[in-house]
Amino acid sequence: xxxxxxxxxxxxxxxxxxxxxxxxxxxxxxxxxxxxxxxxxxxxxxxxxxxxxxxxxxxxxxxxxxxxxxxxxxxxxxxxxxxxxxxxxxxxxxxxxxxxxxxxxxxxxxxxxxxx
Amino acid sequence: xxxxxxxxxxxxxxxxxxxxxxxxxxxxxxxxxxxxxxxxxxxxxxxxxxxxxxxxxxxxxxxxxxxxxxxxxxxxxxxxxxxxxxxxxxxxxxxxxxxxxxxxxxxxxxxxx
Numbered sequence: 591x592x593x594x595x596x597x598x599x600x601x602x603x604x605x606x607x608x609x610x611x612x613x614x615x616x617x618x619x620x621x622x623x624x625x626x627x628x629x630x631x632x633x634x635x636x637x638x639x640x641x642x643x644x645x646x647x648x649x650x651x652x653x654x655x656x657x658x659x660x661x662x663x664x665x666x667x668x669x670x671x672x673x674x675x676x677x678x679x680x681x682x683x684x685x686x687x688x689x690x691x692x693x694x695x696x697x698x699x700x701x702x703x704x705x706x
Numbered sequence: 707x708x709x710x711x712x713x714x715x716x717x718x719x720x721x722x723x724x725x726x727x728x729x730x731x732x733x734x735x736x737x738x739x740x741x742x743x744x745x746x747x748x749x750x751x752x753x754x755x756x757x758x759x760x761x762x763x764x765x766x767x768x769x770x771x772x773x774x775x776x777x778x779x780x781x782x783x784x785x786x787x788x789x790x791x792x793x794x795x796x797x798x799x800x801x802x803x804x805x806x807x808x809x810x811x812x813x814x815x816x817x818x819x
Binding site for chain 1: 710747749750751752797806807808809811812
């Protein structure tokens with residue numbers, strides 16, 4: 591079974607530029623998550639999709655972050671404009687069920703963003 | 707609020723040493739508790755879980771017991787290997803109308819040969 595694919599692996603941008611990350615979940619996984627992992631901290635949920643609908647985006651900074659999952663499969667997360675504090679690893683995860691209790695999550699390897 | 711606190715790392719041990727990584731939590735309600743592991747350059751993987759008080763989760767020689775009275779879920783392994791070098795995350799999941807996952811900050815483990 592192929593895992594959760596993310597690209598790019600690394601990205602360095604200047605502040606105020608824009609950047610986009612891509613995630614392709616495991617085939618058949620209806621639920622997709624984007625997490626932000628700042629160095630020295632645990633992952634923080636940014637947004638959760640069930641198919642192509644948003645379930646939870648309460649911690650997404652909507653003035654600069656946006657995400658979409660138009661066809662209910664792959665997803666993109668965008669930051670525009672980026673700030674220095676956005677430097678982090680952005681993790682994508684997927685699971686079969688919306689009410690998955692955590693043991694069904696599969697994480698991608700993440701995209702490491704550095705804003706200079 | 708709901709939170710997870712882990713011991714700060716890095717933890718450095720020699721091979722075959724005993725490992726304990728402390729984890730305590732604060733939660734309203736009755737969470738499920740998890741340990742995830744992140745090897746270098748990889749995503750998080752579920753290591754073990756416990757869904758109710760006094761449950762013991764175990765996997766690959768690692769164990770953790772859900773202690774409601776002390777709100778703890780400490781990770782232990784009797785004899786670590788170099789291949790156990792990774793970052794370990796304690797997490798809880800609460801049902802607050804939807805399932806919310808809260809991760810600890812992670813503890814980096816280095817095992818020397």
